[in-house]
Amino acid sequence: MIAPGANRQARTNLEALERHHIEDVVRIHLQGFPSFFLTFLGPRFLREFYSSFLADPVGMGFVVRDSAGQVIGAVVGSIDPRGYFTRLLKRRWWAFCLASVSAMARRPSCVPRLFRAVCYRGEAPSGPVRALLSSIVVSPAAQGRGIGKMLLGAWITEARRRGASGCYLTTDAEGNDAVNSFYQKTGWRLESSYLTREGRRMNRYVLDL
Numbered sequence: 073m074i075a076p077g078a079n080r081q082a083r084t085n086l087e088a089l090e091r092h093h094i095e096d097v098v099r100i101h102l103q104g105f106p107s108f109f110l111t112f113l114g115p116r117f118l119r120e121f122y123s124s125f126l127a128d129p130v131g132m133g134f135v136v137r138d139s140a141g142q143v144i145g146a147v148v149g150s151i152d153p154r155g156y157f158t159r160l161l162k163r164r165w166w167a168f169c170l171a172s173v174s175a176m177a178r179r180p181s182c183v184p185r186l187f188r189a190v191c192y193r194g195e196a197p198s199g200p201v202r203a204l205l206s207s208i209v210v211s212p213a214a215q216g217r218g219i220g221k222m223l224l225g226a227w228i229t230e231a232r233r234r235g236a237s238g239c240y241l242t243t244d245a246e247g248n249d250a251v252n253s254f255y256q257k258t259g260w261r262l263e264s265s266y267l268t269r270e271g272r273r274m275n276r277y278v279l280d281l
Contacts, residue, residue: 083138083139084136084137084138084139084144084217084219084222085136085137086134086135086136086222086223086226087134087135087136087137088133088134088135089122089125089126089132089133089134089135089146089148090126091123091126093135093143093146094119094122094123095119096135096142096143097118097122097135097143097146097209098115098118098119098122099143100143100144100145100146100209100210100211101118101122101146101207101209102115102118103211103212104209104210104211104212105209121207122146122148122207125148125149125150125206128150130150130151130152130153131148131149131150131151132148132149132150132151132227132230132231132234133146133147133148133149133227134146134147134223134226134227134230135223136219136222136223138214143211144210144211144213144214144219145208145209145210145211145214145219145220145222145223146207146208146209146223147205147207147208147209147223147224147226147227148206148207148208149203149204149205149206149207149227149231149239149241150203150204150206151203151231151234151235151236152201152203153196153201153203153204154201195242195266195274195276196240197240197263197264197276197278200237200238201237202236202237202238202239202240202278203231203234203236203238203239203240204239204240204241205224205227205239205240205241206241208220208223208224208227210223220254221254221258224258227239228279228281231281232281236281237280237281238278238279238280238281239278239279239281240263240276240277240278240279241255241260241276241277242274242275242276242277243255243274243275243277244272244273244274244275245265245273245274245275246273252275255277256277259279260277260278260279261277261278261279261280262275262276262277263276263277263278264276
């Protein structure tokens, strides 16, 4: 993994994701994505989700901490999403079920979407296998300081180091102009758009390495 590095101007530290970061990552996810489906599933589900990238050899993640040691940003993904979520379900299916009980009780109709969320591979583009960027989040209080760009750069560098031929990600196409602009400005190419089963329009970006 990439060694920890310091950004003196912003007084931040970039580190590989570790187990003791998970609670802070869940906290800023809840703050940064208040209306998203994974947030609806709750903190217990999010702990399982982010921890999964520590438990599998193809998972990779980074965090940025501020000068007080607080996690203010995180990024996770898989160098090879093929089989990643299948292995995850075999290894931790019971934990995800327990973590989802309250969400299913509040909204039973969410069960099919929950299953798709756990098995999500980002609608992989055609061509060579690419690394999947699954989540990147920055604390609302720390936005505008280049934290997202720092995290993205570290994740891409690690994907390249591990031999990835490229990366891909998906994000909302509508009502999400700032995020789409961010990826376009950092070199990602809009490969296609598509509709989910819930009618949500998504943009798929690729970055060839």
